Amino acid sequence: MRCPSCGRGEDRVVDSREVEGGAAVRRRRECLSCGYRFTTIERGVGTGLLVVKRSGEREPFDRAKLISGVGAACKNRPVSDEQIAVLARAVEEECRAGGGEVASQALGLAVLDRLRDLDAVAYLRFASVYKGFEDAGDFAREAGLLAGALTKRTAPKRHGG
Numbered sequence: 001m002r003c004p005s006c007g008r009g010e011d012r013v014v015d016s017r018e019v020e021g022g023a024a025v026r027r028r029r030e031c032l033s034c035g036y037r038f039t040t041i042e043r044g045v046g047t048g049l050l051v052v053k054r055s056g057e058r059e060p061f062d063r064a065k066l067i068s069g070v071g072a073a074c075k076n077r078p079v080s081d082e083q084i085a086v087l088a089r090a091v092e093e094e095c096r097a098g099g100g101e102v103a104s105q106a107l108g109l110a111v112l113d114r115l116r117d118l119d120a121v122a123y124l125r126f127a128s129v130y131k132g133f134e135d136a137g138d139f140a141r142e143a144g145l146l147a148g149a150l151t152k153r154t155a156p157k158r159h160g161g
């Protein structure tokens, strides 16, 4: 970055250390033109997304937690770790595109949207945990909706009726 003192763009790093538990690096820089010393902080772009819980409490988005949640729903199902990782990345990007915060409910729905395409059983498992189904009726209704959606999707196209 440009020197805050003289505005020129060349500097050298005189000191570099991890801060925030390794999530960021702080660098002490010296301008090659005027010798002015200034500090920069380098953070991964993957940080900063907040999840707003039902209680209104906010917590940092945790991709590992999302992956383990989806992984639990996909246990013993033909869904690979790679597919789960791709899903988690896509969900994270979608949430990030909506701003710096995402409601936990919206996060869950974003997962369900993608899980539906991956594996019906994993979808129902995740939905049962996420939506907090109160009785078997809820579960059956959701399964019915899913079956309807799958039928529609896989129905062969007909021409001319």
Ligand SMILES: [Zn+2]
Binding pocket: 003, 004, 005, 006, 007, 008, 031, 032, 033, 034, 035, 036
């Ligand atoms: Zn300078």
